[in-house]
Amino acid sequence: YGQHLSKDEAHELMAPHPDTPDVVSQWLVFHGIDEANIKYSSTGDFMTISAPGVRVAESMFDTDFHVYADSGDALARTTKYSIPEVLHNHVNLVQPLVMLAPPPQASKPATPSSKITSADLSQEDNAVDPSCDYQINPNCLRQLYNIGNYTASPAKGNVIAVSAFEEQYASYTDYALFVEGYAPSASGANFSVVPIIGGINDATAPGVEANLDIRYAFGLTWPIPATFYTVDNYSDTAGNGNYTFATAALHYIDFLLDQTDIPPVISNSYGNDETIFTPAQANKICQGFAALGAHGVSVLYSSGDNGVGYFYQEPTPFLIHFPGSCPYVTMVGMTTGIKEVSGTITEFASSGGGFSNYFPRPSYQDKQANDYLSYLGDQYQGLYNSSGRGYSDVSAQGIDYLIEYYGYTYNETGTSAATPAFAAVIALLNDVRMDAGKGPVGFLNPWLYSSGYAELKDITEGSNPSSGTNGFNSYFSTSVQVTGFGTPDFAKLKELVIAQRVDRVDKPRPTSPSLILYLQVNLNSRRFRSLSLIALTS
Incomplete structure (x- = not known):
């Protein structure tokens, strides 16, 4: 394990069928699209086109467009729409023609957390400062996860990255003050800001989510170089409104795949209900993460903070959190307290977990999922998809993270706190491997489910109640629906990743080639102004 594809090889995973560009181009030219205005993405799976007006688009897709408005936003x-039969083998989706999706949600509660009473401390917990049972800071995580005083070296090629959507901006000043007070060994540390599709970083208007992420991802890993990706998910590449999170995610992935050097570990705290995405959109995004994993990138996503759904009174079908439900990313749940039980605050937050409705269970997960399903029996039958990809994969502390914001100090809670913390551990493991002349760990899940799990602390207390139920519980060992294999032990994991030999290289490969079209309709007052089309192939 630890062998990865080159950039060009990863691009091949996303490349269209050789016939697809010509077939689609002929159709576009027939409708008056100038071939000179067609632009391709780095991987060849996006085709961006400008069209002369809405009537052309209505003719192309045999439909009528209307303006839908809510709270001042117009889309x-x-x-409904249709495309010629000759394109059916090349096109899976035209988006977002019928999509009225909300923006992504950061996986955290909207207000600061309140304290949970944890279980009594066992003897082995005494090495952890008791104050960590009430408030988490970087030193607590170093104690809990056996990082100790380990200090990384700025090994060539090792970088840790955090991605931000929702106009979440990071503050250099607040970060500097935080590390000076709570991670003094990192005093003077900084991070690079990289904008994607017009993203900016307005440090005068910092966001709680962004600053929580960078404090713990970067503060634990100094002096590993740190990158903050800021993604504009409200505008298209021309700066127009009328955008979706799915489109932003696709541009985000394409940007990463176009880089010569991609950070080996990327923490993501944003997502939405799986049903917000069409299956074609979700599959396309997931294919991009597969290509990143094959290229040696560990992509981590938070599992959400609503348990198995939302906090309804009556039992309802469980809701799934995407992109984390993609089998090519590692999904992080949350725990709480020094003893570490599944993180739950009644009527406030509960660690996300469940089974995907879009993605079948991957083979690397068969044993653990089948064991858990046997234990579960017919409980919640009909409320979840027992053949879907199960999550979470791993977990970390997610309750009561210390954060300073606009001069105030308080606690923040959510799997979006757990995710950068776990990502930091992976970055440190990459440091260990790179110091030994090895590559980064890359796509984590096959390794975790085959051998890595042995060096994680299994969580066997707690559950994730919501949707009018008690949710899935952690009583059964390796409960993939709540906290996964549990929390990391860095000292044990570093011995494992340095000693592990490559017996079989299990590289993720996306599904067979297909085509997706993205149609952007811009608005000028009440009149349609212009169109741009993006063809996405995989």
Whole structure:
């Protein structure tokens, strides 16, 4: 394990069928699209086109567009569309013609957390400062996860990255003050800001989510170089409104795949209900993460903070958190307290977990998922998809993280706190491997489910109640629906990753080639102004 594809090889995973560009181009030219205006993405799976007006688009897709408005935001959409039969083998989706999706949600509660009473401390917990049972800071995580005084070296090629959507900005000043007070060995540390599709970083208007992420991802890993990706998910590449999170995610992945050097570990705290995405959109995004994993990138996502759904009174079908439900990313749940039980605050937050409705269970997960399903029996039958990809994969502390914001100090809670913490451990493991002349760990899940799990602390207390149920519980060992294999032990994991030999290289490969079209309808007052089309192939 630890052998990865080159950039060009990863691009091949996303490349269209050789016939697809010509077939689609002929159709576009037939409708008056100038071939000179067609632009391709780095991987060849995006085709961006400008069209002369809405009537052309209505003719192309045999539909009528209308303007839908809510709270001052206007979107051009239709309720149905069609494409010529000759394109059916090349096109899976045209988006976002029928999409009225909300923006992504950061996986954290909207207000600061309140304290949970944890279980009594066992003898082995005495090495952890008792104050960590009430408030988490970087030193607590170093104690809990057996990092100790380990200090990384700025090994060539090792970088840790955090991605931000929702106009979440990071503050250099607040970060500097935080590390000076709570991670003094990192005093003077800084991070690079990289904008994607017009993203900016307005440090005068910092966001709680962004600053929580960078404090713990970067503060634990100094002096490993740190990158903050800021993604604009409200505008298209021309700066127009009328955008979706799915489109932003696709541009985000394409940007990463176009880089010569991609950070080997990337922490992501944003997502939404799986049903917000069409299956074609979700599959396309997931294919991009597969290519990143094959290229040697560990992509981590938070599992959400709503347990198995939302906090309804009556039992309802469980809701799934995407992109984390993609089998090519590692999903992080949350724990609480020094003893570490599944993180739950009644009627406030509960560690996300469940089974995907879009993605079948990957083979690397068969044993653990089948064991858990046998234990579960017919409980919640009909409320979840027992054949889907199960999550979470791993977990970390997610309750009561210390954060300073606009001069105030308080606690923040959510799997979006757990995710950068676990990502920091992976960055440190990459440091260990790179110091030994080895590559980064890359796509984590096959390794975790085959051998890595042995060096994680299994969580066997707690559950993730919501949707009118008690949710899945952690009583059964390796409960993939709540906290996964549990929390990391860095000292044990570093011995494992340095000693592990490559017996079989299990590289993720996306599904067979297909085509997706992205249609952007811009608005000028109440009149349609212009169109741009993006063809996405995989």
